[in-house]
Amino acid sequence: MERIESPKNPKIKAWKKLHTKRGREKSALFMIEGRHLIEEALKANLPFVELIVREDEEIPKEWKAADVKPVEVTERVMKELSETETPQGFAAVCELPENVNLPLEKGQYLFLDRIQDPGNLGTIIRTAHAVGVDGIVLSEGTADPYNSKVLRSTQGSLFHIPIQKMDLHEAISLSKENDVPVFGTSFDGSTYSAIEPQGSFALLVGNEGQGVDPALLAETDQNIYIPLYGGAESLNVSVAAGILLYHLKLV
Numbered sequence: 001m002e003r004i005e006s007p008k009n010p011k012i013k014a015w016k017k018l019h020t021k022r023g024r025e026k027s028a029l030f031m032i033e034g035r036h037l038i039e040e041a042l043k044a045n046l047p048f049v050e051l052i053v054r055e056d057e058e059i060p061k062e063w064k065a066a067d068v069k070p071v072e073v074t075e076r077v078m079k080e081l082s083e084t085e086t087p088q089g090f091a092a093v094c095e096l097p098e099n100v101n102l103p104l105e106k107g108q109y110l111f112l113d114r115i116q117d118p119g120n121l122g123t124i125i126r127t128a129h130a131v132g133v134d135g136i137v138l139s140e141g142t143a144d145p146y147n148s149k150v151l152r153s154t155q156g157s158l159f160h161i162p163i164q165k166m167d168l169h170e171a172i173s174l175s176k177e178n179d180v181p182v183f184g185t186s187f188d189g190s191t192y193s194a195i196e197p198q199g200s201f202a203l204l205v206g207n208e209g210q211g212v213d214p215a216l217l218a219e220t221d222q223n224i225y226i227p228l229y230g231g232a233e234s235l236n237v238s239v240a241a242g243i244l245l246y247h248l249k250l251v
Contacts, residue, residue: 001053005073005074012073012081015052015081028095029049030096031093031094032094034090035060035088035089036155036156041092042063042064043160044159044160046095048065048067048068048094049092049094050070051070051092052093053071054087055073055074057089057090083148100164101164102135104137104180104202105178107133107135107180108131108200109201110136113139113205113207113216114210114213115143116141116208118153119150120237120238122149122155123153124241125145125153125157126157133249134162136163136164137168139166141207146158168213181198182221183201183202183203183224184204184216184224185211185244186225188225190224191226192225195248198248198250208236208237224244226243
């Protein structure tokens with residue numbers, strides 16, 4: 001097994017670049033940290049490039065990672081690599097999946113317009129996976145789903161749900177052509193409880209501060225909102241997405 005003891009090792013320098021969007025896009029690689037994310041990535045058959053193991057850890061036999069090249073590192077090196085305060089004993093470098101091509105026909109979809117907070121994006125992806133949607137479309141200006149904070153917030157759900165980067169005007173148009181109703185989120189719409197659960201739908205939620213782009217709202221089939229009975233100005237976008245997805249889903 002290869003062993004790395006210095007944070008100045010060229011591999012460590014290359015891996016640290018994966019903490020940036022530019023580094024990920026340039027190398028077509030991304031990094032995950034911790035047992036749980038690695039286990040979820042293995043379940044999803046993600047292509048692993050290298051498995052990074054702290055010197056005091058052993059690779060669990062149940063991972064069945066015999067084909068993955070392990071690299072042992074010291075505690076100091078793992079701290080250098082990690083973006084968490086208390087690094088776990090494992091990390092991995094994986095290939096970035098290619099952009100999928102969602103059909104946007106019969107099915108249940110989530111469209112995200114410029115969701116910028118990594119924690120919100122990760123929670124939304126995790127919720128959409130729990131609901132069982134068929135895919136997520138991300139607009140330009142949405143946080144990178146392979147950002148480490150997003151990855152941690154998804155708890156591995158990112159590896160199990162198709163995600164496509166796509167112009168949302170195109171996505172709405174294609175959905176409507178395929179008889180998939182598109183529901184935007186806006187206080188100028190109808191209360192969500194007036195809408196029956198749907199066999200097929202696309203739910204469109206928007207930016208934390210500005211909401212959905214009005215130009216997109218003008219193209220939806222119907223816009224809906226969640227009534228606020230207390231004194232709060234608005235709901236967190238990930239909470240709102242969860243409420244609406246569960247309401248719209250026809251089980």
